[in-house]
């Protein structure tokens with residue numbers, strides 16, 4: 273059977289999972305622990321040590337969340353999630369590109385400075401941090417993670433990230449002035465790509481950045497959240513993790529919301 277590997281509450285794995293649930297594709301979700309990403313078994317699947325990884329039933333492998341999303345839409349029956357019209361499809365692809373190149377990085381910086389930093393204890397458990405850093409194959413990601421963990425919300429990357437995601441919210445509000453969904457009148461992969469970024473902001477308790485300030489985003493997020501696929505993704509997060517995520521962003525809610533709102 274085809275399997276998707278992910279780690280708990282990982283944004284990229286959630287992108288792929290959302291599409292799997294939208295398509296009701298018979299793909300088994302295999303949730304592993306972050307520590308297993310460094311194991312030789314996992315490195316054989318993805319030498320970069322990152323999720324998501326899709327392992328097809330004949331053992332062929334696909335990596336990169338956006339690639340997996342398009343593959344699942346193409347390979348399985350069910351509603352088509354990529355618009356047939358070339359221009360509308362290009363608009364969808366632009367959202368997916370922005371998620372990959374801008375919003376995911378911003379989402380990661382905030383998550384590392386809050387939730388992941390919290391997992392490493394106070395004072396920081398140096399041995400655990402070093403182990404986590406060593407498991408990252410890419411030196412740039414390693415440097416970013418170390419800075420965001422050590423500096424927490426003081427990290428310049430966090431202020432930039434809040435501004436970036438604030439910009440995303442404004443862009444969504446603009447698009448929804450003329451369209452029901454991000455890439456036109458129909459639901460598309462653009463929503464599945466943006467969904468986990470919005471969900472992370474919600475999990476961190478930052479919903480007041482759009483609700484009620486941005487009424488179209490508020491309505492769109494409600495519609496998106498009610499979808500079966502969104503509910504299924506949400507259900508995979510344990511109550512304990514949700515509580516930890518929310519608590520880890522207390523300081524953002526107390527003093528940094530303006531950076532997100534300024535967008």
Ligand SMILES: N[C@@H](CCC(=O)N[C@@H](CS)C(=O)NCC(=O)O)C(=O)O
Pocket residue numbers: 282283284285306309321322323324335336337338372407
């Ligand atoms: N560009 C990749 C990024 C993959 C990525 O960074 N995945 C994160 C989870 S969202 C990961 O595996 N992180 C490992 C870690 O946190 O140790 C994609 O879109 O799939």
